[in-house]
Amino acid sequence: MNEAMIEMHHVFKTYPSQISALSDITLEILPGEFAFIVGPSGSGKSTLLRILFCAERPTSGEVVVHGIHITQPDFKKIYQLRRTMGIVSQDFKLLRDRTVNENVAFALEITGHIREEAKSKASEILRRVGLEEREGDSILALSAGEQQRVAIARALVNSPPLLLADEPTGNLDARMTLDVMEIFTDLHQKGTTIVFATQFTGLIKRYSYRAIRLLDGRKADSHKVEEVKATG
Amino acid sequence: MMGNLFSNLITIGIIAISMLIFSTFTLLAFNLTNFLKIWEDKIEVIAYLKRGTPSSEVEPLLKKTRLLEGVETVRYVSPYDAMGFMETKLGGQKNLLEGIQPAVLPPSFEIQMKKDYRNSTKIKEVVAHLKEIPQFEEIQYGQEWVETFSVLVHILRLTQWILGGLLLIAVVFITSNTLQLTISSRREEIEVMHWVGTSPSFIRIPFYLEGLIQGFLGGGLAILFLFLLHQGLFLYIPPSMQAWLAKIPVLFLPLETIAWILLGGMVLGFFGSFVASMRVLKYK
Numbered sequence: 001m002n003e004a005m006i007e008m009h010h011v012f013k014t015y016p017s018q019i020s021a022l023s024d025i026t027l028e029i030l031p032g033e034f035a036f037i038v039g040p041s042g043s044g045k046s047t048l049l050r051i052l053f054c055a056e057r058p059t060s061g062e063v064v065v066h067g068i069h070i071t072q073p074d075f076k077k078i079y080q081l082r083r084t085m086g087i088v089s090q091d092f093k094l095l096r097d098r099t100v101n102e103n104v105a106f107a108l109e110i111t112g113h114i115r116e117e118a119k120s121k122a123s124e125i126l127r128r129v130g131l132e133e134r135e136g137d138s139i140l141a142l143s144a145g146e147q148q149r150v151a152i153a154r155a156l157v158n159s160p161p162l163l164l165a166d167e168p169t170g171n172l173d174a175r176m177t178l179d180v181m182e183i184f185t186d187l188h189q190k191g192t193t194i195v196f197a198t199q200f201t202g203l204i205k206r207y208s209y210r211a212i213r214l215l216d217g218r219k220a221d222s223h224k225v226e227e228v229k230a231t232g
Numbered sequence: 233m234m235g236n237l238f239s240n241l242i243t244i245g246i247i248a249i250s251m252l253i254f255s256t257f258t259l260l261a262f263n264l265t266n267f268l269k270i271w272e273d274k275i276e277v278i279a280y281l282k283r284g285t286p287s288s289e290v291e292p293l294l295k296k297t298r299l300l301e302g303v304e305t306v307r308y309v310s311p312y313d314a315m316g317f318m319e320t321k322l323g324g325q326k327n328l329l330e331g332i333q334p335a336v337l338p339p340s341f342e343i344q345m346k347k348d349y350r351n352s353t354k355i356k357e358v359v360a361h362l363k364e365i366p367q368f369e370e371i372q373y374g375q376e377w378v379e380t381f382s383v384l385v386h387i388l389r390l391t392q393w394i395l396g397g398l399l400l401i402a403v404v405f406i407t408s409n410t411l412q413l414t415i416s417s418r419r420e421e422i423e424v425m426h427w428v429g430t431s432p433s434f435i436r437i438p439f440y441l442e443g444l445i446q447g448f449l450g451g452g453l454a455i456l457f458l459f460l461l462h463q464g465l466f467l468y469i470p471p472s473m474q475a476w477l478a479k480i481p482v483l484f485l486p487l488e489t490i491a492w493i494l495l496g497g498m499v500l501g502f503f504g505s506f507v508a509s510m511r512v513l514k515y516k
């Protein structure tokens with residue numbers, strides 16, 4: 001049996017204002033799996049992802065990523081953990097004063113790669129997401145869908161085995177959403193573990209991946225696509 | 233650094249002004265200490281013998297005085313020597329001394345102190361021993377001068393360090409705030425760095441370097457301004473005072489002190505950036 005890529009055991013997250021964001025979350029995501037985290041706005045999807053990439057610590061419970069107990073108090077090497085994962089968010093977080101290639105290469109340069117090597121590898125990844133024609137363009141010249149593809153390329157450039165995506169299609173129209181989903185599907189087929197948070201149930205109906213449903217910070221259920229479709 | 237030229241210039245300017253104030257006090261204290269040293273080097277104790285001390289007692293007394301701890305040389309000044317000295321001093325007006333017999337002048341010992349004893353504390357110790365010798369009537373030395381001057385230098389040094397401490401806090405506060413602005417202006421870039429797993433030191437080191445450079449430039453500017461002020465001082469003082477200053481040289485800070493001031497500026501700049509990075513560069 002495969003060791004889980006992600007394990008969460010009885011995870012609670014309560015903010016100082018006493019707002020409970022997550023309540024008793026227990027889940028497992030296996031290597032190579034594509035898992036949707038689905039729920040309405042404010043259901044705790046983003047908090048869950050932020051805990052997975054150590055942007056926040058849970059109030060209690062245990063979280064294990066890549067076999068590393070990230071919730072232990074002595075765990076300090078967040079940056080080493082982040083090198084094993086790609087992060088994509090709804091607001092892209094791209095550097096507006098740089099070109100498409102520079103944005104992707106930046107992720108390599110700041111982790112020790114020489115500039116030429118970084119640029120070349122960035123070109124390769126940009127080809128993979130269909131942006132080879134836009135490499136030299138400014139980020140500002142791109143559409144939202146294209147910007148999201150750049151963000152995905154940047155998340156992938158270090159070949160992480162795990163990709164965490166927080167509403168990556170939240171700002172995209174239907175056509176762009178399909179384009180981006182195509183990239184994610186392709187990545188999944190090549191073995192990348194993907195955790196994809198979304199509030200759009202339409203997506204989980206379209207793709208036959210496991211969906212972990214959150215409601216008010218609690219895990220409502222976990223279905224295969226057929227079950228989700230059945231429950232509407 | 234170039235991206236935030238204005239805020240960087242402000243920081244460098246503030247560091248320069250703070251370091252200039254501190255350096256000015258350092259320069260003053262340095263020169264007064266130097267003056268005190270020159271003055272102390274010339275210091276001598278004059279012990280007046282009681283009138284009527286038999287000449288046969290002079291030689292044993294000289295020997296006794298020479299044996300006192302801290303005494304380097306002792307010279308006997310007879311009433312005739314004293315008269316000759318006064319005539320020399322009065323020059324063309326020596327006729328004022330006409331009719332005065334040398335015998336009215338008391339014989340004395342001119343006592344030169346050893347180098348380590350040329351300060352107010354040690355002189356007092358020697359003078360106390362001299363006072364125990366019954367043949368001496370009065371003992372004179374520049375006691376008040378030495379003490380007043382020592383106190384002045386002490387106050388100046390104290391002011392220098394208190395002011396230095398206050399300026400240090402101000403500089404760290406200002407540098408850290410300016411660097412926070414710089415960091416904020418690069419917030420997006422830093423956030424991306426955090427996301428892709430850049431090591432904290434890789435993110436922080438450029439800011440530390442920025443603080444070090446700001447501190448070095450601020451310290452350097454302070455030294456430059458102080459040097460110009462020091463040079464300017466000689467251009468605007470009247471010639472009569474210049475002749476006086478020739479005897480008491482107004483020195484500029486020695487290289488070692490300059491190096492310490494530059495290093496101090498760098499440490500302040502670094503500390504400011506360190507505080508800023510602790511506040512706003514936490515891994516998120």
